[in-house]
Amino acid sequence: MKKILLTLFLGAFVAFGQQEGLSVTGNVESTFQYLNEDTLIGAKQPAEKAVLNNYALVNFTYKNFKAGTRFESYLPHLLGYPDRYSGSGIGYRYAGYSTEQLDFTVGNFYEQFGNGMIFRSYEQRQLGIDNCMDGLNLRFRPVPGFEIKTVYGRMRYSFTNGGLVNDPGIVRGFDGYIDLANFYNLLAESKFKLGFGGSFISKYQKANHAQYYMPQNVGSYGGRIDMKYSKFFMNAEYIIKENDPSVDNGFIYNNGHAAYVNVGYTQKGLGVILYAKSIDNMSFRTDPNAILTDLNINFNPALTKSHTENLAATLYPYATQPVGEVAFQADVFYKIPKETKIGGKYGTEINVNFATSYRPVRHVSEQHGIDLADSSRVVYKTGLFEKSDSLYYRDINIEIKRTLNKKWKVGAKYFHFNFNNNVNVVSKDAHGMIACHIGVIDVQYKINKKHSIRMELQGLWTNGDSSLVSRGSGSNTSSYYVVNQRDKGDWFTFLLEYNISPKFYFAVMDQYNYGNPVESKRVHYLIGTAGYIFGSSRISVLYGKQREGIFCIGGVCRTVPATNGLTITFTTSF
């Protein structure tokens, strides 16, 4: 019955399509993989041998009305997606009304409050993340510079047997923000700009635990402020989450906090930003037993640069520790002006970035009011930005880019990572702190109006101790690492791209683990790819071996399995 109604509904819109003012937009994405078994790199072939994910999003707007739907199919799902994803059907649908003052959406919606540390629902398809809300979303702007947003609904957990599956928990809340530059033009003429807001989110969960009393409603609240004076700016947000026992925190009853501050200066040719963040016990999910990337109500942005270079991005990516961390970052962007001696004819861009993260201090003694024997299950105390000496992550990187002339562009980049693999586990081979250097050289040559070549050379070298210890005797001897800061050893990546504007690209990439301490693991991960672009559509074909690893976009990461085979992707938007 539902499907018939939907067809009628879509039919009605298409019929309206003949009329003035109706706009239809959307996109299609389809990914097909044929997979080979490859025991050397641990790539598995599913029973079906081939896998296919499809998405088609269609949005209709007519005057102030809007509606849309997304079809999804997993036949079966790509490797790396949760196994519960299956079938074909509708995974997202909404209808609403939108004016300058009011946005009203019923059904599925994505929304974010402030920096997202209290609430963010979003889709990151490449990572298999979609915590879309299903309910009611209002955005109300009674006067310019003042906005109130409310959310009320359930959160997407899965797409199973062709149907959307929401978690039974309910998420509701509101957010208000006043921007004084636009609010009755209070600061319209001033160099000083000020905006501030507050958020509240509450979840209702039907949770039971054999041993502990579980709260059914958990609240979280906080405020934020944005200031600007001439070329200086400052943004800050502070969120408190009330007791929320969960698998993530070991069913403790501590409150959690998230604090975020950045200050910066920006002018033509120069940008400087300093960041600080303090997180404690801020995992916040609609189901206290949820794990991995499931059912997150909030989003804790990692204070690191989003690296895109093959080795830096895939081997040692850092994700926020929602259980607790104190992190700092500094980012400097500078352009040596063009037509100068050092800057050259076109100028030279420099970016220096430093990011670091530590474990917070946790006071567990009686003098801090903690009694582990009492029934409160408040098991430690910690303060804002109270960091210990225990390092989680440190990343220093510098990038220089220069356009030499109309034909040549060159870039060089250096990274140094210290990566605590015991906390943020990215490798099964490493123990303790991994230290590595990475160098990247990037050269681009424009042959003529349409043809260009780009080449990248990358090297990664780990250093530090690796102590192999043997135990047992005779045929029962087994070896294991007590410390292995060298992890998989040294790597080399070579990338060559040939582009024919505006329709074609071809590329080969070889990622070679030439320095692996284990000789049989010195594997070439060789990939060839080609693409055809026609307007807003693209078909790409990729063949080769991809290593297992962590795939990250914007600081959110997911483990992807090793694959060996053919991938064909088609995307279009209309």
Next chain:
Amino acid sequence: MKKLFILPLTAIALFAFSPSTNDVIEPGKKLPAVNIKDMAGNPINTAEVTNDGNPIVISFWATWCKPCKLELNTIAEEYDVWQEETGVKLIAVSVDDQKTTNTVEPVVNAAGWEYDIWMDPNGDFKRALGVNFVPHTFLLDGEGNIVYSHNNFVPGDEEVLYEHVKEVSVK
């Protein structure tokens, strides 16, 4: 249940082979109305953007996206000439999420881009326009019709874009 498959598959086939996926989109299609903000925090209704009857380029990008920055840097070298010859205005729409959204202004200023910058951290405008990946560039004629779109950037694409800009310029 099985019938339900047929629908998306047919849709894909239709879009793959329909002429509308060619570079030039049939006229009459306009920007959907979405309420977002510009880099200074001023409210923007995307449907109401105008440029005194001159063309507008809308380029979706992110601070972490290398080809996006290559596209915007490449156009920046020619932007004075483009503006003088055709009156075109480029609006760069950042899809950076909260992890990197605060770096947008320093990145833009350091690069010295003279573009209008819009912020789309929640992806509302991106979804409404059906953008899959960045970089994705749209061209609007003087009446606001979307006349060209391209989802990629390699060197030379800026010249194809500029050919289209000149076609719709009334200057």
